[in-house]
Amino acid sequence: MKIIRAAHLGMCFGVRDAIALALQHAKERPLTILGELVHNEAVLTSLRSQGIRIAPQPELVETPTAMITAHGASERAIKRARGLGLNIIEATCPLVDFAHLSVAKLVRAGYHPVIIGKRDHVEVRGLTEDLAEYDVVLDEKDLDTLKERARFGIAAQTTQPIEKVRHMVSMIRQRFPNSEVQFTDTVCQPTKQRQLAALDLARNSDVVIVIGGANSNNTRELVTTCGRYCSRVFHVQDAAGLRADWFFGTSTVGIAAGTSTPDAVIDEVEERLEAFAREAAECTTELTHPLSLVATA
Ligand code: SF4
CATH class of the missing domain: 3.40.1010.20 (4-hydroxy-3-methylbut-2-enyl diphosphate reductase, catalytic domain)
Structure with a gap:
């Protein structure tokens, strides 16, 4: 089983920069992010583990400083948050x-x-x-x-x-x-690149795995795009979501990932797929071994 990655996949510069900004500020002061910085549970868990809080609305923020996510916010929403006495940091993607x-x-x-x-x-x-x-x-x-x-x-x-x-x-x-x-x-350009690369991947794969958060819009769009050229497309959030039976009789598996998917999660998925590929190869070797043919004849 051959495993190929899309030419463009995973985290975009807008998300990377927003995460870096959050981590930098969190080192200096308690920080709350307003809403999900990215729609990816692995990233959010990692931010929480570093003391960063997440609140759905400014009224629920308990730190003096709050951050607007890469998705941006209206002037009205920012004014409302400032009106509550919050110091606002903007991580809006350019x-x-x-x-x-x-x-x-x-x-x-x-x-x-x-x-x-x-x-x-x-x-x-x-x-x-x-x-x-x-x-x-x-x-x-x-x-x-x-x-x-x-x-x-x-x-x-x-x-x-x-x-x-x-x-x-x-x-x-x-x-x-x-x-x-x-x-x-x-x-945005990263979305265009990932969409185009996903199309190319789907045309050349028997199965496509799209990695990304369950609430990630661009990940779901990649699933739809791949589905136009490949009948077996699976959306997983991480390696734990993969099932060995998806790959029976498969010669090429493609990997695509949304703009909020961290590299480490993509690497883990690829490693798990490689393990499936090794198991499938061993299984084939056993079945085609002369002794196994005698035993089943
Ligand atoms: S998906 Fe596009 S617009 Fe959104 S953060 Fe990434 S680069 Fe910016």
Whole structure:
């Protein structure tokens, strides 16, 4: 059984930088992160083990300092947290900042903002909370909720697949032929690279293992992408989630991983797959050994 890794996989620079910033501040003062810094249980457990607290909202923070995650937050949310007397550190990824700036620019230019993404995702809440009016759409059926506007300004959650985003933009153009539709591509480069690499991997694998947190949007998108070219795609959070029977009769296993998956977790999954491969090879050797053939004849 051959094991191959996607050309691009695992933790992106935005998540790495946010973790480094949290660890650096936590050395100097008690720190609470507002919400999940990343949607990955292994990373969160490691942060907690180093004394960092995690609270879902500013009212529940018990340390003087709180950190905004890489997913960003609205000005309104940051103001509210400061209003509670909290010292706020921002670990917002620069590519999420770019999405905020792009949406603000579209609104200033008179476009009605439409975000392609998940309405209840923390990044999308951050992108929309400061807006007086907006729409969030994820798939074609959501387009029924859009009213005709003279000008639509479209941006996307940074972790949406770019192909799907482009398709949604063209659907909006078709549905509202009299409207001016301006699209700013805010899907981040690491997401694009991982999506493209996952497609290539799925085309060349019998089984694909996608590693990432159960709540990780970009990991779930990778599962969907791989599923278009490979019928056996499994999502695991870590090596403990693997099952030997997924790999019977398999010649190539591909590994992909979301942007919040640590290298150590990817390495553990690969090691476990190598162990399965060794066991499968030993099993085949035993079955094809001349003595075993005599014994079963
Ligand atoms: S997934 Fe993209 S936008 Fe999100 S933290 Fe990583 S690089 Fe930044």
